[in-house]
Amino acid sequence: MSDRMNAVEIKAPGGPEALRLGQRPLPRPGQGQIAIRLHYAGVNRPDALQRAGKYNPPPGASDLPGLEGAGEVAAVGPGVTRWSVGDRVCALLPGGGYAEQVVCNADHALPVPEGLDMKQAACLPETFFTVWSNVFMRGGLQAGERFLVHGGSSGIGTTAIQLAHTRGARVFTTAGSAEKCAACRELGAEVALNYREEDFVEVLREAGGAHLILDMVGGSYLPRNVKALADDGRLVQIAFLTGPKVELNFAEVMMRRLTITGSTLRPQSDLAKARIARALEREVWPLLAAGRIAPVMDSEFPLAEAAKAHERMESSAHIGKIVLRIAG
Numbered sequence: 001m002s003d004r005m006n007a008v009e010i011k012a013p014g015g016p017e018a019l020r021l022g023q024r025p026l027p028r029p030g031q032g033q034i035a036i037r038l039h040y041a042g043v044n045r046p047d048a049l050q051r052a053g054k055y056n057p058p059p060g061a062s063d064l065p066g067l068e069g070a071g072e073v074a075a076v077g078p079g080v081t082r083w084s085v086g087d088r089v090c091a092l093l094p095g096g097g098y099a100e101q102v103v104c105n106a107d108h109a110l111p112v113p114e115g116l117d118m119k120q121a122a123c124l125p126e127t128f129f130t131v132w133s134n135v136f137m138r139g140g141l142q143a144g145e146r147f148l149v150h151g152g153s154s155g156i157g158t159t160a161i162q163l164a165h166t167r168g169a170r171v172f173t174t175a176g177s178a179e180k181c182a183a184c185r186e187l188g189a190e191v192a193l194n195y196r197e198e199d200f201v202e203v204l205r206e207a208g209g210a211h212l213i214l215d216m217v218g219g220s221y222l223p224r225n226v227k228a229l230a231d232d233g234r235l236v237q238i239a240f241l242t243g244p245k246v247e248l249n250f251a252e253v254m255m256r257r258l259t260i261t262g263s264t265l266r267p268q269s270d271l272a273k274a275r276i277a278r279a280l281e282r283e284v285w286p287l288l289a290a291g292r293i294a295p296v297m298d299s300e301f302p303l304a305e306a307a308k309a310h311e312r313m314e315s316s317a318h319i320g321k322i323v324l325r326i327a328g
Contacts (some may be wrong), residue, residue: 002026007064007099008306008324013053016310019065019098021119021303027096027103029077034106040122040300041069041097041308043322044155047265050095051194051310057095058267061230065176065306066097067266070112070121071327080106088112090121092129092273094266098306100326107274110281113288116295123295123321127155128284130238130265133276135160135214136167136283137237143168143209148204148228150221152192153180156238160241161187163284166292172210175226176198176316183319187296204228212236219243229258231275237262296320 007024029035047065049055057063070090072081083089091109096102112121128188135149136139141164149160152173164171165188174183175197181192191207193200200226204210209230215221219242225235226248235258253260265273287293298318301309303326313322 006097006303008066008303009064009107010051011085013051014037016051016307016314018051021306021308021311022032024064024099026101029075029080029103031066031077032079032106032111033077034073034080034083034091034105035075035101035103036069036071036091036120037074037078037101038071038097038099038326039118040071040326041066041303041324042126042155043269043306043313044068044126044326045241045313046126047098048314055266061094062096062102064096064098066099066102066324067093068122068125069093069097069102069326070118070124070129074101077106080248082106083109088118088121090124091278092125092265098303098324100303105270105274107270108277110130110277110285114287116208117291119300119323119325120295120297122323123297124288125154126265127159127295127321128280129276130156131214132157132280132284134236134238134263135164135212137276137279138263139214139234140201141167141169141212144170146170146172146204146207146209146230147212148172148174148210148261149214150174150195150217151192152184152189153319154216155182155296156214156216158187161189162293163287165243166287172200172204172207174184180319183296200203200224201228209233210241214238217241219246222246223248224254225262226258229256231256232258234259234261238264241310298322300325
């Protein structure tokens with residue numbers, strides 16, 4: 001058996017053309033780690049940021065892009081007791097997912113949910129870890145609350161809509177076309193607004209304000225989000241597609257007792273990620289197995305065409321998740 005594998009490398013910071021298929025040594029698991037022979041890997045916006053030189057991997061992580069994937073356990077490192085060679089898993093990765101094999105912390109892996117295939121499972125970790133930790137753990141969303149998620153047709157958005165709706169929240173969302181808005185309503189959004197034609201601030205204020213907003217747009221949306229919140233409302237920021245800097249009047253935050261918070265997943269500790277994994281397995285994996293929620297799939301590309309997958313993602317024409325087919 002070869003000790004080398006195919007992997008997509010970033011030759012130099014740049015556009016999608018910077019992604020090139022190359023060869024790398026097979027990674028071996030260390031203490032508390034497992035190696036996964038990947039069938040599919042999810043494609044996410046942080047991958048594009050890394051490719052562009054704007055999101056460096058944490059110390060000790062692979063320099064290859066790819067933050068989630070699904071496959072079979074190929075090897076088990078010292079100290080690992082839960083997993084065995086051949087187990088079907090999906091995992092949150094610190095990097096390295098655009099390859100035939102990857103190493104990750106054993107506590108960041110989850111079983112492939114019953115009824116889901118490898119392609120679907122590869123779409124779960126990055127998105128579900130992000131949504132669960134920010135909407136429910138950090139944002140504290142409760143049944144009956146009004147919840148606004150921007151970018152409703154994205155991987156994050158389609159996941160947040162389904163989870164919030166299933167857990168009894170009233171879901172509002174924004175998207176960029178009539179087709180995308182229709183898809184959001186089918187997933188459980190009570191109101192889906194075409195942000196090119198409608199003002200989400202006006203609609204939310206008429207409804208009484210959002211108790212919680214999940215935003216990845218940033219920029220001019222920050223002060224508008226504040227206006228769209230109900231008194232005592234919470235804003236959780238997870239990305240800044242249009243920039244992190246803006247002028248904001250914090251007097252309104254004080255007077256209306258608003259909470260502004262946020263997080264990014266990749267730099268968090270191994271323990272924090274393991275806690276999210278256990279919460280997902282307890283609270284969300286049964287919903288997936290029962291078919292009450294499911295990842296929304298947009299398209300798949302072979303590993304060698306990772307550049308085309310990035311072009312698709314950055315066009316913002318997709319609805320749901322994009323994956324790379326590696327094996328199977």
